[in-house]
Amino acid sequence: MSQYAINLLFVGASFALYIGIAIWARAGSAKDFYVAGGGVHPITNGMATAADWMSAASFISMAGLLASGGYxxxxxxxxxxxxxxLLAMLLAPYLRKFGKFTVPDFIGxxxxxxTARLLAVICLIIASVTYVIGQMTGAGVAFSRFLEVSNTWGIWIAALIVFLYAVFGGMKGITYTQVAQYVVLIIAYTIPAVFISLELTGNPIPGLGLFSDYKEAGEPLLTKLDDVIVALGFHDYTADIDNKLNMVLFTLSLMVGTAGLPHxxxxxxxxPKVADARWSAGWALVFIALLYLTAPAVGAMARLNLMTTVYPEMVGENYEQAALNPIYYENRPEWIxxxxxxxxxxxxxxxDDGRIQVYNDKNEEFAPVAAERNWKGNELYVNNDILVLANPEIANLPPWVIGLIAAGGIAAALSTAAGLLLAISSxxxxxLIKTMINPGISEKSEMLTARISMGGSILLATYLGLNPPGFAAQTVALAFGIAGASLFPVLMMGIFSKRMNNVGAVAGMLTGLCATLLYIFTYLGWFFIPGTNMLPNTPDNWIFGISPLSFGAVGAILNFTVAFLVSRVTAAPPQHIQDLVESVRYPKGAGKSIVH
Incomplete structure (x- = not known):
């Protein structure tokens, strides 16, 4: 059986499974559509949450980012x-106890x-739409390779599959579909990693293999990787970074963004209960850890495999001689x-020497060495998003492993896309419609409106996926910054501060959102369109060296500060609101079910 047929079999079987589950778990009420009826088991919800969380950025891009950038x-x-x-400890249980369907519900x-509700809807849509771009981009990458279609067709196919199981199944269908998708993606991610770890280090556990000896050289794998890439002008894989402030702010931006993600x-x-929300969070962390503890090993091993593929003699220790003998282009492996x-x-x-030179042509200190070797620039461009998907082929693993990782990559993109699209349509x-525009709308009409909104969101996501602003993980990082700067602070203050009022919340959200968007647009352009940025996107132009991807943390700090100050100089919330905050934070009524 050909590789294409095997890929088609694995991907087709996974699609049939997802659509079958959606038909079986079709939403029959608004409560089913928004919160899966409110009766999902904690373990089931933990697995679905892990799939919802581990997007194309986690499955496809994260290891690629680690491979290219290292530490x-x-x-x-x-x-x-x-x-x-942060989300599991400080937000999730309390928001569940509040007993609503959506994040804007709580804020309103x-x-x-x-006004606060409407602003929350706007923030949610901006963050979710930005995030979903990365999922559609990742799906396009996976489809274009494994189903041998164009990237455009890949995105349209992904949109169709999401439409079939998300529009009709709602949260109920998405929940059980995501359970299946988690099983597919975690198996697809770990099996190739085990094979590759065994091949390179002899250790079957990738996380331990990362710190084991490289079999071909008898030295630690990370030491070998450092030696190989330094010989080609790259920085040490394990090297520290100079701009600690930017790294701290970027990490914080991702943290508060994660905790503010509506989907x-x-x-x-x-x-069913607040206790179940806590248990769900615990189980989700377990399921997430299975992939996240493996990703650093996958990234490092992918980078080493790539370099020794182009420079086969790099498995030895004479790096200078090995660098003079890259493979000829005509002898490139099948996976390339x-x-x-x-x-x-x-x-x-x-x-024009017929060989493939891969090196850091941006390193001025290495330029004399490159000139001496008659190298005139890096000659092989490899998209970061393909490294995980290409890993099995690079390591010459069996065809069924390649088919499995095809299904896993697509599952990762589709699971998160469905969750995001549901958050937008809800x-x-x-x-907007049920609460603010037409409170008297019937449940049947509300569900029809939700499905139409979902369909419209899918079309918008498809268009944006066809015209993405960057590779998957970069786009996702921007979404996290926006969510962290706008939604996370008002959620935190809404739970832990009885004094926080509506004026402060609105002022804080506006400040955080506008400041973050302005900073992003200044350096990345309006909706990241090249040529529309006001200043060049280089560290020399960033304020205090803060990257646009890191500014979400600053936006969140501004949000907190403005909200706090404004609330202190304006009237306190009504007593019943203060009593509500008190009731959310303490156990009374913790077992109460959601009521629509």
């Missing part, structure tokens, strides 16, 4: 993991303000030929 990009791993702990009622928060509204067809790997023979149908 410098470990902020992604620390921020996303730490943020989930807690701050007794239609993850609403997962905790699906369980395969990925070239997608356009995600490209080769440009700049010195905000439109429930928070």
């Amino acid at each position: 410098a990009n470990s902020s992604f791993l620390m921020g996303w993991t730490g943020g989930y702990v 009622d807690r701050y007794y303000s239609r 993850v928060i609403i997962r905790f509204f699906t369980v 030929k395969t990925w070239e067809e997608t356009g995600l790997i490209t080769f440009d023979d700049k010195n 905000a439109i149908s429930h928070d």
Whole structure:
């Protein structure tokens, strides 16, 4: 059986499973559509939350970022993991106890303000739409390679599959579909990692293999990787970074953004009791850890595999001689030929010698060495988003492993896309139309509105996926910054401060959102369109060296500060609101079910 047929079999079987589950778990009421009926088991919800959380950025891009940036990009791993702990400990149980369907629901009622609710909807939509771009981009990458279609067709196929199981199933269908998707993606991620770890280090546990000896050289794998890439002008893989402030702010931005992501928060509204929300969070951390403890090993091993593929003699210790003998382009391995067809790997023979030179042509100190070797620039471009997907082929693993990782990559993108699209459609149908525009709408009409909103959101996400502003994890990082700067502070203050009022909340959200968007647009352009930025996006132009991807943390601090100061000089919330805050934070009524 050909590799294409195997890929088609694995991906097709997973699609059939998802659509079958959606038909079986079709939402029959608004409560089913928004919170899966409010009766999901904590373990089931933990697994669904893990799938919702581990997006295309986690499955596809994170290891690619670690592979290309090493320690410098470990902020992604620390921020996303730490943020989930923040969410689980400080927000999820209390929001579940509040007993509503959506994040704007909580903000609107807690701050007794239609303006606050509307602003929360706007913030939610901006963050979720930005986030979903990364999922559609990741799905396009996976489809274009494994189903041998164009990136455009890949995104349209992904949109169709999400439409079939999300529009009809709602949260109920999405929940059980995400359980299946978690099983698919975690198996797909760990099996290739085990094979590769065994091949390179002899250790079957990737996380331990990362700190084991590289079999070919008898030295630690990370030491070997450092030696290989330094010989080609790159910084040490394990090297520290100079701009500590930016790293801290970026990690914090990812943390508060994680805790403010509406599509993850609403997962905790699906369980029967507050205690179940806590248990769901605990189980989700276990399920997430299985992938996140493996990702650093996958990234490092992918980078080493790539470099020794181009420079086969790098397995030895004579790095200077090995660098003079990269492979000839005509002798490139099959996996490079395969990925070239997608356009995600490209080769440009700049010195016309027929060989593939891969090195850091941005390193001025290495320039004399490159000139002496007659190298005229890096010749192989490899998209970061493909490294995890290409890993099995790089390591010559069996065809069924490649088919499995194809299904896993697609599952990761689709699971998070569905959760995001549900959050967007819920905000439109429930928070805008049901609550603000037409409170008398029937349940049947509300569900129809929710499904139409979902369909419209899918079309918008598809368009944006076809015209993405960056690779998946970069786009996702921007979404986290926006969510962290706008929603996280008002959620935290709404739970832990009885004095926080509606004026302070609105002022804080506006400040955090506007400051963050202005900073992003200044350096990345209006909706990240090249050429529309006001200042060049370089560290020399950033304020205090703070990257646009890191500014969400600053936006959150501004949000907290403005909200606190404004609330102190304006009237305190009504007594019944203060009593509400008190009741949310203490156990009385903790077992109360959600009431629509």
